[in-house]
Amino acid sequence: SQQGEEDPQALSIQEGENATMNCSYKTSINNLQWYRQNSGRGLVHLILIRSNEREKHSGRLRVTLDTSKKSSSLLITASRAADTASYFCATDAGDYKLSFGAGTTVTVRA
Amino acid sequence: DAGVIQSPRHEVTEMGQEVTLRCKPISGHDYLFWYRQTMMRGLELLIYFNNNVPIDDSGMPEDRFSAKMPNASFSTLKIQPSEPRDSAVYFCASSRAILSNEQFFGPGTRLTVL
Numbered sequence: 001s002q003q004g005e006e007d008p009q010a011l012s013i014q015e016g017e018n019a020t021m022n023c024s025y026k027t028s029i030n031n032l033q034w035y036r037q038n039s040g041r042g043l044v045h046l047i048l049i050r051s052n053e054r055e056k057h058s059g060r061l062r063v064t065l066d067t068s069k070k071s072s073s074l075l076i077t078a079s080r081a082a083d084t085a086s087y088f089c090a091t092d093a094g095d096y097k098l099s100f101g102a103g104t105t106v107t108v109r110a
Numbered sequence: 111d112a113g114v115i116q117s118p119r120h121e122v123t124e125m126g127q128e129v130t131l132r133c134k135p136i137s138g139h140d141y142l143f144w145y146r147q148t149m150m151r152g153l154e155l156l157i158y159f160n161n162n163v164p165i166d167d168s169g170m171p172e173d174r175f176s177a178k179m180p181n182a183s184f185s186t187l188k189i190q191p192s193e194p195r196d197s198a199v200y201f202c203a204s205s206r207a208i209l210s211n212e213q214f215f216g217p218g219t220r221l222t223v224l
Contacts, residue, residue, distance in 0.1 A: 043153075043201070043213075044215070096158075099155075100153040101152075
């Protein structure tokens, strides 16, 4: 079953702009992860944020986590054409399996 | 490391035939996951193993699906008999729990059942 719900479902931005997507979940989590999937490929892990963390950075990525609201956001700054992909949040409730959301499809226009 | 290896990459078969999907996890990883991805249902966890032992198979759709992990470097997902509604992309992923549960995905097998 899908626990994470991403919003928006799709996002189209100009190269150089920032892209923000959100994830809401329902139950307590151990950590939350973000993955990217390029068309026709497997998912690639981007970043993991633990339940006791509020913000994390990795290159052009910034992730926030608000456990009181059961929500997370992923910000991609200065987007590039290569960022065109689907982005998924995944929650870990502590049993080593992940529940994935439906994903946000991001299109970066040149 | 070559990453997670899956074979075949594409499979087209006729309804009623047996299908076997194969996965080689990353060496040293102790968790292995099988997922199915469709437009309608998104990414679904079918089953996962820890140290070659199935831990949770609650996502396996029905008895036509079975999975094995005879050793740490090989797993199979079998569908017998296959049906058109089984058409999907099947992913295998592995992780090493002692580090984190970041999962490494294979390229997937695109299955089409006619």
